[in-house]
Amino acid sequence: MKKNLTLKSTILLFLIGIIVFGTNTICAQQSMKYGMLTFNKAVNISGKQRMLSQKMAKSYLYLVENPSDTKAKRDLLTSKIIFEKQNGIINQNSGYKVTKDRIAKVDVIWAEFKKLIETTPNYDNAKKIIELNTDLLKATNDVVSAVIVESKGANQSDANLLEDDGAGESDLELKKMINMAGRQRMLSQRLALYYYANQTTLKTKNSEQMLNNVFNELDGAITMLLISNFNNSQIDDKLGVAMSKWEQVKNNKDKLMNQGFKPAEMYKISNELTKAFNAVTGLYEKVKI
Structure with a gap:
């Protein structure tokens, strides 16, 4: 009787061990993801936002003196659409306050920047874009930095995200x-x-x-x-x-x-x-x- 109980206990502990190990493995795999994205993809996409901020400013300045250039007009329009879409993707896939707060800051600057680039290209607004573009660039760059930090501590609390967790x-x-x-x-x-x-x-x-x-x-x-x-x-x-x-x-x-x-x-x-x-x-x- 005792042998049967011991055998059953051993099997039970073994099964519990498998379940715990499996759960930990799943959690570890989940921690390697940025929502539906890999962290590598998230770094790439958030980095593209920096480029788009500069591409929109460049296109606007170029159009001031080349208003009939259809490619530049298309670049400005598509860059604006992609920027807004990707900002939403980055925000939706992050589960961390640090990243979301920095995206919110991008949104504030973007609202002002968007109004400027939607105007008919002119010198006055071009000068305002020259002044504002670096603020938008810095804000988007801060998001990239936050995503990288998030990848270091994806299984930590928000309070610990800025600490070095010994990631590979x-x-x-x-x-x-x-x-x-x-x-x-x-x-x-x-x-x-x-x-x-x-x-x-x-x-x-x-x-x-x-x-x-x-x-x-x-x-x-x-x-x-x-x-x-x-x-x-x-x-x-x-x-x-x-x-x-x-x-x-x-x-x-x-x-x-x-x-x-x-x-x-x-x-x-x-x-x-x-x-x-x-x-x-x-x-x-x-x-x-």
Whole structure:
């Protein structure tokens, strides 16, 4: 009788162990997700919001002096639609107050920014966009940072999210690399934005310095991407494409700083650079650790 009880107890404990282990495994798997997205995807998407903020500003400034350009008009409209849609996706899939609070801040700035870009392009509103775009960029960048922090402590309480929970160093480094590559997309658009802001009709005392700062940051980050431990043959190939596009600008810095590119040429270069770095970012997102 005792043997039967002991056997039943052992089996019961074994089954309980399996259930607990399975539950913990499910929880661990769930903690690796950003709602319906992977955290890598969430970092990529939230990073695109930075790029779109700059693309909209760039398109508006370009349209001030090129009001009949149908591509620029389409870029401005589609970027606005995608920005709003993606902001909703990021918000809906986050379960953390830090991230949601930062998205709410984006929404406040976006309401003002949206009113400006929906006007018929004019110099007065272009100047306001030049002043406001950096605030929107900073707010969207803060969301990216919050998503990365959230990935470090997805199974913690909101109060502990900003603490280092010992998440895998490689996984965190990969997300930082996705962020860096994604930031290059934004800088590609911001370069053209401040190229237009540096023209005589819109120029301020800071325009030239801002353009130079964007140039240096974009160029410096390429070096960091080239030496990344996460690179594979596909990433190397796409980085090569991005670098070839960048050389068109880097080898002509005087031309860049002195309005030597035709407006339509700079518009095209910025979009091609963005496309190239977007391909790189997408490949980093898919890297398996």
